[in-house]
Amino acid sequence: MSSGIICEIERYAISDGPGIRTLVFIKGCPLRCKWCSNPETQRPLPEIYYHEDACTFCRRCIKACPCGAIKADDVRHKVVTDRDICKGCGRCVPACPARARSIVGVFKTVQELMEEIKKDLTFYESSGGGVTLSGGEMLFSHDFALEVLKACKEEYIDTAIETSGYASWDVLEKLLPYVDHVLIDIKHMDPISHKQWTGVSNDLILDNIKKIDAKGKDYVLRVPLIPGINDGEENIKRLKSFTEELNNLHEIHLLPYHALGRIKYTYLERAYELGELKKHTKDEINKIASMLHMKEVKVIIGG
Amino acid sequence: MSISSLRVKRLRENVLSKVPGVCIERARYYTQAYKEYESYPIYIKRARALEKTLENMSIYILDGELIVGNQASDQRTAPIFPEYAVEWIEKELEDKGNFDKRTGDIFHLPEEHIDELKEIIRWWKGKTHYDHCMAMMPEDVKKASIIQAIHGEGNMTAGDGHIVVDYEKVLKLGLKGVKNEALEALAKLDMGETDSLRKKSFLEAVIITLDSAVSFAHRYVDLAEKMAREERDEVRAQELYNIAKICRRVPENPATSFYEAVQSVWFVHLLQHIESNGHSVSLGRVDQYLYPYYEHDIKNGIITRDFARELLELLWIKMFSLIKIRSTSHMGYGAGYPTYQNVTIGGQTKDGRDATNDLSYLVLESVAETRLTQPNLSARLHAGSPEKFLRKCIEVVKMGFGMPAFKNDEIIIPSLLSRGVSQEDAYNYTLVGCIEVAVAGKWGYRCSGMTFLNILKVLEMTVYGGRDPRTGYWLLKTKPLTEVESFEEFWQQWEEQMKYYTRLSIELDHVADINLEQLVPDIFTSALVNDCIKRGKTAKEGGAIYDMISDLQVGIANTANAMAAIKKLIFEDKLLKPDRLIKAMENNFSSEDSLKVQEMLLAAPKYGNDDDYVDNLAIDVVRVCDREISKYKNTRYGRGPIGGNYYLSTSAISSNVPMGAVVGATPDGRNAWMPTAEGSSPAQGTDKNGPTAALKSVAKLPTIMFTGGNLLNQKFSPELLEGEERVRRFVQLLRTFVSLKLWHVQFNIVSSEVLRAAQKEPEKYRDLIVRVAGYCAQFVTLDPTTQNDIISRTEQKVV
Numbered sequence A: 001m002s003s004g005i006i007c008e009i010e011r012y013a014i015s016d017g018p019g020i021r022t023l024v025f026i027k028g029c030p031l032r033c034k035w036c037s038n039p040e041t042q043r044p045l046p047e048i049y050y051h052e053d054a055c056t057f058c059r060r061c062i063k064a065c066p067c068g069a070i071k072a073d074d075v076r077h078k079v080v081t082d083r084d085i086c087k088g089c090g091r092c093v094p095a096c097p098a099r100a101r102s103i104v105g106v107f108k109t110v111q112e113l114m115e116e117i118k119k120d121l122t123f124y125e126s127s128g129g130g131v132t133l134s135g136g137e138m139l140f141s142h143d144f145a146l147e148v149l150k151a152c153k154e155e156y157i158d159t160a161i162e163t164s165g166y167a168s169w170d171v172l173e174k175l176l177p178y179v180d181h182v183l184i185d186i187k188h189m190d191p192i193s194h195k196q197w198t199g200v201s202n203d204l205i206l207d208n209i210k211k212i213d214a215k216g217k218d219y220v221l222r223v224p225l226i227p228g229i230n231d232g233e234e235n236i237k238r239l240k241s242f243t244e245e246l247n248n249l250h251e252i253h254l255l256p257y258h259a260l261g262r263i264k265y266t267y268l269e270r271a272y273e274l275g276e277l278k279k280h281t282k283d284e285i286n287k288i289a290s291m292l293h294m295k296e297v298k299v300i301i302g303g
Numbered sequence B: 001m002s003i004s005s006l007r008v009k010r011l012r013e014n015v016l017s018k019v020p021g022v023c024i025e026r027a028r029y030y031t032q033a034y035k036e037y038e039s040y041p042i043y044i045k046r047a048r049a050l051e052k053t054l055e056n057m058s059i060y061i062l063d064g065e066l067i068v069g070n071q072a073s074d075q076r077t078a079p080i081f082p083e084y085a086v087e088w089i090e091k092e093l094e095d096k097g098n099f100d101k102r103t104g105d106i107f108h109l110p111e112e113h114i115d116e117l118k119e120i121i122r123w124w125k126g127k128t129h130y131d132h133c134m135a136m137m138p139e140d141v142k143k144a145s146i147i148q149a150i151h152g153e154g155n156m157t158a159g160d161g162h163i164v165v166d167y168e169k170v171l172k173l174g175l176k177g178v179k180n181e182a183l184e185a186l187a188k189l190d191m192g193e194t195d196s197l198r199k200k201s202f203l204e205a206v207i208i209t210l211d212s213a214v215s216f217a218h219r220y221v222d223l224a225e226k227m228a229r230e231e232r233d234e235v236r237a238q239e240l241y242n243i244a245k246i247c248r249r250v251p252e253n254p255a256t257s258f259y260e261a262v263q264s265v266w267f268v269h270l271l272q273h274i275e276s277n278g279h280s281v282s283l284g285r286v287d288q289y290l291y292p293y294y295e296h297d298i299k300n301g302i303i304t305r306d307f308a309r310e311l312l313e314l315l316w317i318k319m320f321s322l323i324k325i326r327s328t329s330h331m332g333y334g335a336g337y338p339t340y341q342n343v344t345i346g347g348q349t350k351d352g353r354d355a356t357n358d359l360s361y362l363v364l365e366s367v368a369e370t371r372l373t374q375p376n377l378s379a380r381l382h383a384g385s386p387e388k389f390l391r392k393c394i395e396v397v398k399m400g401f402g403m404p405a406f407k408n409d410e411i412i413i414p415s416l417l418s419r420g421v422s423q424e425d426a427y428n429y430t431l432v433g434c435i436e437v438a439v440a441g442k443w444g445y446r447c448s449g450m451t452f453l454n455i456l457k458v459l460e461m462t463v464y465g466g467r468d469p470r471t472g473y474w475l476l477k478t479k480p481l482t483e484v485e486s487f488e489e490f491w492q493q494w495e496e497q498m499k500y501y502t503r504l505s506i507e508l509d510h511v512a513d514i515n516l517e518q519l520v521p522d523i524f525t526s527a528l529v530n531d532c533i534k535r536g537k538t539a540k541e542g543g544a545i546y547d548m549i550s551d552l553q554v555g556i557a558n559t560a561n562a563m564a565a566i567k568k569l570i571f572e573d574k575l576l577k578p579d580r581l582i583k584a585m586e587n588n589f590s591s592e593d594s595l596k597v598q599e600m601l602l603a604a605p606k607y608g609n610d611d612d613y614v615d616n617l618a619i620d621v622v623r624v625c626d627r628e629i630s631k632y633k634n635t636r637y638g639r640g641p642i643g644g645n646y647y648l649s650t651s652a653i654s655s656n657v658p659m660g661a662v663v664g665a666t667p668d669g670r671n672a673w674m675p676t677a678e679g680s681s682p683a684q685g686t687d688k689n690g691p692t693a694a695l696k697s698v699a700k701l702p703t704i705m706f707t708g709g710n711l712l713n714q715k716f717s718p719e720l721l722e723g724e725e726r727v728r729r730f731v732q733l734l735r736t737f738v739s740l741k742l743w744h745v746q747f748n749i750v751s752s753e754v755l756r757a758a759q760k761e762p763e764k765y766r767d768l769i770v771r772v773a774g775y776c777a778q779f780v781t782l783d784p785t786t787q788n789d790i791i792s793r794t795e796q797k798v799v
Helices: A060-064 A110-118 A121-127 A138-154 A169-178 A191-198 A203-215 A233-244 A262-267 A282-292 B003-016 B025-036 B042-056 B087-096 B111-124 B129-136 B139-147 B167-188 B196-230 B234-249 B258-275 B291-299 B305-321 B328-334 B358-370 B387-397 B409-418 B423-427 B455-463 B487-519 B523-527 B556-572 B578-586 B592-603 B612-629 B653-660 B690-700 B723-739 B752-760 B784-797
Strands: A003-013 A021-026 A047-050 A070-073 A078-081 A101-104 A106-109 A130-135 A158-163 A181-185 A219-225 A251-256 A298-301 B021-023 B077-079 B342-346 B376-381 B405-408 B430-432 B436-438 B452-454 B546-550 B552-554 B642-647 B713-716 B744-749 B769-771 B776-778
Touching (some): A003 B690, A021 A138, A047 A262, A110 A138, A138 A169, A169 A203, B003 B305, B025 B077, B025 B111, B087 B328, B129 B487, B139 B487, B196 B234, B196 B258, B196 B523, B258 B523, B291 B305, B291 B358, B358 B387, B376 B723, B409 B723, B452 B487, B452 B653, B455 B487, B455 B653, B487 B556, B552 B612, B556 B612
Parallel strands (some): A219 A251, A251 A298, B021 B077, B342 B376, B452 B552, B713 B744
Antiparallel strands (some): A003 A021, A070 A078, B769 B776
16 A cells, blocks of 8 residues: 655645545645745655754754754854755654754555544535645645545545646546546646746646546636736736636636745745735735636635 | 614623622621521521512612613622621631732722621621531541642532523413412421421421512612603603513513513522522523513514514623622632523424524524623524524624534433433423533522532542642552553552542532531522422422532543553653653653653643544543442432432533642643643643544543533634635534534634734644634744734734
């Protein structure tokens, strides 16, 4: 039985699919969206959070590291972890007396994960809820995801996936029979801009959306609204014409930008490249929503 | 704004502006009557004392009031009940000169009354209920009380309370009808029988109190008429004449309108608060017994829905005006001037149909409108509760004052049936106080206990072999943790201690009950509890149809967590040596090594996260509590009532604070003197997996055995209830609460103040889940900027 790296399991998740759900964050993502609010879910390995404020510069972590990934910065009185060398074994975590280090991501087998998922069965049944596999990019760990989804179906648990859609159609198609709801992102309509802001082109994603639509699967399009990046009139118009081509689309979720994950970049010793973005006002978001409005499609802000 | 709501607004502001006071009138007239009737049977003495008070105490009608009747010389002014205890009053007057220098729950006694009160105290010294209790109390019970493994002061310095009388009967027959029952019972007495003289004086006492209740209402007739004659505003004059008309009719006669019914209920409820000072005197299922009057008046165009709501709002303001003064040493057990006057809505009818009606909604709306700490509103839910009822309840929950609390028919009814309550009565149960249940007008006092058992203290002492590290008392010696060889052996030692201290808690309960029965019987209250009149007995003598009570078990979650830490770290993983643990406990996790120990303890499994390892231990802890308490009978056993036994309850109000304040650092990683967990809720800050996990953990406990009630409090951030989609999920959460067969759940919607407090003391608020943006997070784990962001958002959204 395969295992996956799980960042977090959130129970009583109420915005990612119908009913009361358990949201599973699987680590690993091929995209590098600059606005990502969960950067700890990107690398497909466990990682170390470093809480610099708590660090007393005792250097015990340096001794504990078997890979030699941690170096002292004598000038700034802190330690620096070379993230390319670190394998996330976590030995530095208990070595730190100041609790300045913690690990994010643990390996779980399908069975272990299912035990957690099954704990809220009663709530799924009474609410029409279930499980939502999220990430990272859950398709990045598609073998593991497939096993989890199959196991859920054996227990008659409702399933949803929350994905960027960035995977070959073969991979996605294999999962779909075990998926009740698809929540799929459109981050930008322009392939070049998409590559600029997320690291990959959007051809595959848009193509997959069309195929999901053609299959008549229950799905929702989710659009993170990033000020100055994908909220321009031109992009929204292109998005509108794309959605007009779809036959089975009923819901679009607009997800307003927030910088609440920014602190995590510091923990990961990475830079947050977006800087200060001006958040949208309610009116601005409503305007975009009304631009996307169609007869058959509900546009929901938040989600 | 309509005129009616202006009236409510003014009276509400008026009562909220009052600084709580102390009134000595009742003490004066009770003392006079006790002197005058010294040689009379206790029943007559008590009845005459109530009568004298009702005849002479100050009465008033406030500008704009439509429901009249007052407890003392002013609103929010506590009468003194010297017959229960005077020692604490004397001590506080000696030490502080007044009651307004306390750290909490301040009361002001007017300077000019201090001397008279001291005089009254002098007469009572050596004669009170408390004095008799202390004289009777066995030595080891006294010592256990000093240890604070057990606490029974509430029952020795005050009356029982925790009762719902037969309001329905009062409305149908009037007090006149109840008096007729007493007259009939008197006429039937065979005076040659040995017990008949006693019965006779009880029944005569009943008649005295019923008559004096009627005369009391007639005093308001005179006052209202006098005020009406002097009133310049014609509309108000008319209102006053109407008040006079109504008080002439009720509570003496059956109510003929909704207005009369509300006034009648208020008089009867009020009089119980003058006769005795027990708290949790509750109104019961008002949406059921008031409904016929409401329906009739609405159908016939006698009142409008708005006017009915206004009357209810005025009733809630009246309830809020009632207050009780407690001794400083008992104050922590019920902090914030609580009186726990419960009102129950919803649920099922006697024949098992959904009981929700328009009055249920009106009660919800009116409680939401007045937003006071009284009444304590409970909503009964069942599998067939209408969606609308849940939705309307949630609208009130969202307002953030913790009401209504939800109770679950699907477990409470089976629990009552298992105790021998009839099917009809079980379906008709009502809440009393907080989470306790009884059948209105048929149940004796205190379906919940007032004797607390501090099971975390017992656990702490077990670690030290039975010695209490705080007082040095060593009542029962068992093997300390350093000498046991297995977890099972340690558990056995704890069970031994539990057996011992449960028995002491029962002795303490009996001491209070015997003296309450003999010295301070409530006559008026007993008259309205079936079958006191028929049996010629007070409720305390076994007059009630049902009489079952509970002990109060405090510290379940902490004890389970401590057991889990000991089992795992010491005996299974062998990461911790007993003496290292004890050292860390002794220095309250203050040294470097102790901090490491604390960290290990905190990382051990914690109850409330749906983790079987520790939840199974919590179940075992409860089973031991249940087995021990079930061995005992209360003082009414075999004297008439069904039951006469004890059962479990975690309706321990705010006792988790004072009970925690006597317990040193414990193996669950809790610091010394910190509060224990509330009821069956997870320990503060230890349930990190959200509401479904917490509900699941609590659902594993054998809830059916907690006939005295089982409490779960949950904190919720307002975002979780925002918008139709999320409200729908919340409805589903509540539906699952019903199907999981949990007893009670209350949601406290957190305010920005709470969030600020959490920033300052994160260790206490680890369980605070907030919705950040598309995801939920533990508030305390967020960085300060994000926290501030959420605080400002909360401030915007919660008015």
